[in-house]
Amino acid sequence: xxxxxxxxxxxxxxxxxxxxxxxxxxxxxxxxxxxxxxxxxxxxxxxxxxxxxxxxxxxxxxxxxxxxxxxxxxxxxxxxxxxxxxxxxxxxxxxxxxxxxxxxxxxxxxxxxxxxxxxxxxxxxxxxxxxxxxxxxxxxxxxxxxxxxxxxxxxxxxxxxxxxxxxxxxxxxxxxxxxxxxxxxxxxxxxxxxxxxxxxxxxxxxxxxxxxxxxxxxxxxxx
DNA sequence: GTCCCGTTGC
DNA sequence: GCAACCGGAC
Numbered sequence: 001x002x003x004x005x006x007x008x009x010x011x012x013x014x015x016x017x018x019x020x021x022x023x024x025x026x027x028x029x030x031x032x033x034x035x036x037x038x039x040x041x042x043x044x045x046x047x048x049x050x051x052x053x054x055x056x057x058x059x060x061x062x063x064x065x066x067x068x069x070x071x072x073x074x075x076x077x078x079x080x081x082x083x084x085x086x087x088x089x090x091x092x093x094x095x096x097x098x099x100x101x102x103x104x105x106x107x108x109x110x111x112x113x114x115x116x117x118x119x120x121x122x123x124x125x126x127x128x129x130x131x132x133x134x135x136x137x138x139x140x141x142x143x144x145x146x147x148x149x150x151x152x153x154x155x156x157x158x159x160x161x162x163x164x165x166x167x168x169x170x171x172x173x174x175x176x177x178x179x180x181x182x183x184x185x186x187x188x189x190x191x192x193x194x195x196x197x198x199x200x201x202x203x204x205x206x207x208x209x210x211x212x213x214x215x216x217x218x219x220x221x222x223x
Numbered sequence: 224g225t226c227c228c229g230t231t232g233c
Numbered sequence: 234g235c236a237a238c239c240g241g242a243c
Contacts, residue, residue: 037238037239038239038240038241039240039241039242041241041242042240042241042242074239074240075240075241076239076240076241077238077239077240077241078237078238078239078240079238079239079240080238080239081237081238081239082238082239
């Protein structure tokens, strides 16, 4: 069972990440949409803009002029696409739960996840971010980094369907929302720092877990 | 030029 | 299955 060992190594190396980095649940949801295929650095700037404009609430966000909203989040990549997505999510919260996130998170988890997947702009990864970090459901968030790390370590096929990758992780770990949330955060960190498109294995906390680790003679030695 | 904590539409 | 969305950082 390499994954629980990997979790311990990452936690030891990096410490708790305390995700999701947000002041409120709505900010968390907005961040989860904005971060799609975008560097987090730019998402932070966009959220600051939305905060200043008073648009980190479902009602105001849903009612804002789309062009205006798009300009505010311009820094976060495909802004017109994401403006539309944010408003769909905000409208969903208003329509289905009267704008109350407490009401939304009190809904049955399986029902809520299915409903979220029906909202334009929310795919499986974004839905699971909201389910774990928002609703406190024991869901592992499968992102490109998780696929990359797992694929390179030979744990599974990186191109497997979302549900299959998620099942691989969840079946090997406790059904514990904080733990699964922490693992996702740690995997993002190791992904940003080491498991990049071109791997930077030197100094990686998971270096010694690579297939064939210790059998190579071309690795820089640290002692 | 490549890549970024994806999702949608063709 | 794959391009479009898009600006910023390296």
